[in-house]
Amino acid sequence: MQAEIIAVGTEILLGQIDNTNASYVARGLADLGISVFHQQVVGDNGPRLDDAVSLAEQRSDLVVVMGGLGPTKDDLTKQIVARHLDRTLVEDEIAIKKIKLHYQQSDRLMGDSDRLQALYISGGHPLSNPTGMAVGDFIHQENWADFLVLPGPPRELMAMFSSEVVPLLKQTYLQLDHLTSRVLRFFGIGEAALARKLDDLISEQTNPTLATYAKDAEVTLRLTASGPSIQTNEARLDELEQQVKARVGDFLYGYGDDNSLVEVVIKRLIKANLTLTAAESLTAGLFQSTIGEVPGVSAIFPGGFVTYAAAAKTQLIGVPQATIAAHGVVSEATAKAMAQQARHVLKTDIGISFTGVAGPEALEGQPAGTVWIGLSMLNQPVIAREFHFSDDRQLNRRRAVMNGLNLILRSLPTEK
Amino acid sequence: MQAEIIAVGTEILLGQIDNTNASYVARGLADLGISVFHQQVVGDNGPRLDDAVSLAEQRSDLVVVMGGLGPTKDDLTKQIVARHLDRTLVEDEIAIKKIKLHYQQSDRLMGDSDRLQALYISGGHPLSNPTGMAVGDFIHQENWADFLVLPGPPRELMAMFSSEVVPLLKQTYLQLDHLTSRVLRFFGIGEAALARKLDDLISEQTNPTLATYAKDAEVTLRLTASGPSIQTNEARLDELEQQVKARVGDFLYGYGDDNSLVEVVIKRLIKANLTLTAAESLTAGLFQSTIGEVPGVSAIFPGGFVTYAAAAKTQLIGVPQATIAAHGVVSEATAKAMAQQARHVLKTDIGISFTGVAGPEALEGQPAGTVWIGLSMLNQPVIAREFHFSDDRQLNRRRAVMNGLNLILRSLPTEK
Numbered sequence: 001m002q003a004e005i006i007a008v009g010t011e012i013l014l015g016q017i018d019n020t021n022a023s024y025v026a027r028g029l030a031d032l033g034i035s036v037f038h039q040q041v042v043g044d045n046g047p048r049l050d051d052a053v054s055l056a057e058q059r060s061d062l063v064v065v066m067g068g069l070g071p072t073k074d075d076l077t078k079q080i081v082a083r084h085l086d087r088t089l090v091e092d093e094i095a096i097k098k099i100k101l102h103y104q105q106s107d108r109l110m111g112d113s114d115r116l117q118a119l120y121i122s123g124g125h126p127l128s129n130p131t132g133m134a135v136g137d138f139i140h141q142e143n144w145a146d147f148l149v150l151p152g153p154p155r156e157l158m159a160m161f162s163s164e165v166v167p168l169l170k171q172t173y174l175q176l177d178h179l180t181s182r183v184l185r186f187f188g189i190g191e192a193a194l195a196r197k198l199d200d201l202i203s204e205q206t207n208p209t210l211a212t213y214a215k216d217a218e219v220t221l222r223l224t225a226s227g228p229s230i231q232t233n234e235a236r237l238d239e240l241e242q243q244v245k246a247r248v249g250d251f252l253y254g255y256g257d258d259n260s261l262v263e264v265v266i267k268r269l270i271k272a273n274l275t276l277t278a279a280e281s282l283t284a285g286l287f288q289s290t291i292g293e294v295p296g297v298s299a300i301f302p303g304g305f306v307t308y309a310a311a312a313k314t315q316l317i318g319v320p321q322a323t324i325a326a327h328g329v330v331s332e333a334t335a336k337a338m339a340q341q342a343r344h345v346l347k348t349d350i351g352i353s354f355t356g357v358a359g360p361e362a363l364e365g366q367p368a369g370t371v372w373i374g375l376s377m378l379n380q381p382v383i384a385r386e387f388h389f390s391d392d393r394q395l396n397r398r399r400a401v402m403n404g405l406n407l408i409l410r411s412l413p414t415e416k
Numbered sequence: 417m418q419a420e421i422i423a424v425g426t427e428i429l430l431g432q433i434d435n436t437n438a439s440y441v442a443r444g445l446a447d448l449g450i451s452v453f454h455q456q457v458v459g460d461n462g463p464r465l466d467d468a469v470s471l472a473e474q475r476s477d478l479v480v481v482m483g484g485l486g487p488t489k490d491d492l493t494k495q496i497v498a499r500h501l502d503r504t505l506v507e508d509e510i511a512i513k514k515i516k517l518h519y520q521q522s523d524r525l526m527g528d529s530d531r532l533q534a535l536y537i538s539g540g541h542p543l544s545n546p547t548g549m550a551v552g553d554f555i556h557q558e559n560w561a562d563f564l565v566l567p568g569p570p571r572e573l574m575a576m577f578s579s580e581v582v583p584l585l586k587q588t589y590l591q592l593d594h595l596t597s598r599v600l601r602f603f604g605i606g607e608a609a610l611a612r613k614l615d616d617l618i619s620e621q622t623n624p625t626l627a628t629y630a631k632d633a634e635v636t637l638r639l640t641a642s643g644p645s646i647q648t649n650e651a652r653l654d655e656l657e658q659q660v661k662a663r664v665g666d667f668l669y670g671y672g673d674d675n676s677l678v679e680v681v682i683k684r685l686i687k688a689n690l691t692l693t694a695a696e697s698l699t700a701g702l703f704q705s706t707i708g709e710v711p712g713v714s715a716i717f718p719g720g721f722v723t724y725a726a727a728a729k730t731q732l733i734g735v736p737q738a739t740i741a742a743h744g745v746v747s748e749a750t751a752k753a754m755a756q757q758a759r760h761v762l763k764t765d766i767g768i769s770f771t772g773v774a775g776p777e778a779l780e781g782q783p784a785g786t787v788w789i790g791l792s793m794l795n796q797p798v799i800a801r802e803f804h805f806s807d808d809r810q811l812n813r814r815r816a817v818m819n820g821l822n823l824i825l826r827s828l829p830t831e832k
Contacts (some may be wrong), residue, residue, distance in 0.1 A: 013452050015442030016629055018434050022457070026431030036429050037464070041438070041455035048453070055471070213432055278722075284708025285701025288722045292700025293810060295776060303728035305721065306694075306704045312719035312762065316732075346728065360711060394709060 002037045003029050004060035006052050008067040008077050010043040021066050021157050028161055032169055044074040053084050057145040067152030069134035071113040082121045089119040092126040095135045127164040132156040177226045180233035184221045186251040187261050187406050191219045197247050208240050217402045265405045266294040274349040278304040279317055279342035281355040287401045302346055317341040328364045330356050335384040339374030351376040354400050359393045371400045375407055418453045419445050420476035422468050424483040424493050426459035437482050437573050444577055460490040469500050473561040483568030485550035487529040498537045505535040508542040511551045543580040548572040596649035600637045603677050603822050605667040607635045613663050624656050633818045681821045682710040690765040694720040695733055695758035697771040703817045718762055733757040744780045746772050751800040755790030767792040770816050775809045787816045791823055
């Protein structure tokens with residue numbers, strides 16, 4: 001089964017926005033065992049969209065057209081695809097009610113063009129839009145390419161894809177087989193190194209399959225099994241997971257798609273009721289801001305310090321001037337004192353510290369990318385670890401934060 | 417002149433990475449007055465790349481092929497394009513010397529496949545790679561489409577595009593005309609609203625042209641003039657800029673491509689020698705982390721506070737418990753006290769504070785997105801501003817930070 005993705009929109013064509021919809025849909029289809037062989041981008045232009053559709057239906061079994069479902073005169077996608085397939089457009093009753101209600105509630109008049117968003121191609125399956133007004137469409141055709149029409153705004157596309165499209169495609173294309181996925185999350189190993197260690201499994205396995213994805217210093221591995229029942233699939237995934245763990249289990253930190261390192265760490269701390277503070281120098285608040293992304297973090301995080309200047313390290317948390325004078329700010333001793341003192345001031349169970357050379361310039365004779373992370377935990381000796389990153393200021397700061405989170409995770413008592 | 421972009425790479429096709437090269441090149445071509453009409457993506461597959469090239473050369477004047485120039489057996493781009501154009505591949509002497517030197521210096525043996533990176537299509541113009549090994553290529557053909565072949569890694573592509581491609585395309589396509597661009601940066605107005613206010617200029621102007629781009633709550637406007645001399649162009653840009661300023665000058669904060677709001681603010685503070693601290697609640701360090709992105713910020717930023725819990729607001733910076741009890745943490749009074757107290761503790765010229773409801777849940781009976789920003793400046797009465805954002809936690813935190821920067825900028829004495 002070959003799929004093709006057509007993104008419609010002048011703003012993508014001219015590079016004003018990245019085509020993140022294409023990568024999202026390509027990954028989503030891959031998870032269903034459907035491979036994308038071509039992608040196209042065309043502007044908001046009827047004849048060129050029509051040409052793109054003609055080309056796609058000749059070489060692909062499923063054509064996904066994204067964007068151009070809105071109410072303006074630039075939005076042509078449904079009209080062009082309907083005419084191309086020699087079908088009419090009909091109004092989806094549920095969608096038209098939703099649009100009417102929206103205008104009533106916001107006390108504005110509904111225009112004729114607003115109705116256009118409720119149209120779908122006759123004979124197709126209308127797809128409701130959980131976060132917007134424009135309905136999508138799935139047209140299944142015997143002996144000819146199928147069409148999937150989706151809205152352009154990424155929030156709408158993603159919501160519709162996960163809630164409407166995935167079940168429908170499973171039902172249409174995978175009636176006999178169940179598909180079961182499991183996501184393993186790794187930190188501390190690069191994507192290339194992970195792929196190397198699993199090379200034979202990745203290239204030889206057909207069921208379950210393995211695929212790696214990298215993002216922000218984390219790597220995820222998706223295992224996907226298909227079979228007659230979920231039980232069979234789970235058993236296959238269990239077996240493969242054991243093989244993976246035997247090779248790279250040391251770097252595994254969690255499971256699931258929406259479960260980043262920071263979420264895993266904060267959830268563990270909340271569960272164990274361990275409070276946390278931080279004293280940050282080169283990261284300048286990025287660690288605390290990152291844990292601030294997790295809803296509910298206030299249960300274990302009272303606040304903390306950005307001690308950017310040497311004097312602030314002494315004034316705000318009481319790092320001894322003598323320590324800084326003897327060892328410098330980028331040192332094991334200063335990192336340890338910062339972690340310990342921050343914890344003492346705010347009386348938390350854990351204190352973490354970051355001091356180093358963000359770059360691009362060197363500092364105290366130490367090259368950009370030199371970072372010390374200190375960790376002080378109740379009833380444990382304070383520790384500090386040294387890292388050597390690159391000369392990229394923003395990257396160094398992000399990598400410091402990720403390594404700090406990993407250090408905390410590895411220092412927590414094992415979960416029962 | 418119509419251009420077309422073909423990205424080659426299975427990792428893009430399957431959505432493992434976003435096709436950011438396409439948007440980068442499309443913007444770069446637009447700056448040269450060259451419009452992109454089509455984009456394609458194909459995998460590392462010879463026949464499908466050949467088909468994509470055939471299609472593109474029939475409908476476009478310039479075909480940009482990106483990716484697949486490396487040394488592995490998957491890298492086929494130059495071979496396919498050369499065969500398609502019935503040309504041979506020849507070795508670039510400078511590139512081969514560079515590759516040899518690289519292997520000598522890293523004490524490794526050069527393989528036969530490494531030589532492939534030095535090949536270019538005969539009759540073409542080899543493009544040197546400032547940050548990598550693979551040479552690019554520009555093939556100018558009378559009466560037929562031109563080809564531009566670029567490396568896939570974004571760092572290499574961007575460096576080659578700006579240092580090699582832009583001058584070459586200017587020379588080839590714009591021999592008579594000079595092209596001059598000017599970027600105006602806005603905050604506090606959305607892209608749609610800006611476009612609406614400049615609608616007639618954007619749609620009617622052909623020289624200079626105007627184009628808007630939006631990113632992270634900032635909007636930039638690029639004015640591009642072409643003419644017989646830079647002086648003529650600058651005069652045209654001056655005239656258009658005056659028209660733009662008359663309509664939306666209130667929102668203009670700076671000029672230039674790499675000059676974000678935070679950079680403008682920090683540069684102004686460094687120049688005026690005004691020191692800054694912050695007390696952050698909902699933003700949890702994001703403001704301080706954002707100013708930490710700017711090299712040299714240490715000259716005016718000693719450090720600051722993340723006062724997440726109410727008790728930390730009192731303990732760390734001395735916000736009176738009575739203020740919080742009487743008004744709540746999300747209030748004008750608390751925002752003002754936080755800004756003032758943070759400034760007093762660290763004896764800076766400016767103190768800024770952020771307190772509010774990040775979301776997704778409401779707090780103290782106030783809906784998610786309610787934010788107070790306080791600002792205390794030497795010799796000026798402390799102020800606070802209220803904002804109402806959305807229910808998106810991360811977006812609210814980022815918008816609070818951007819509005820805080822804007823508030824500081826608008827409160828600084830006018831530059832002479």
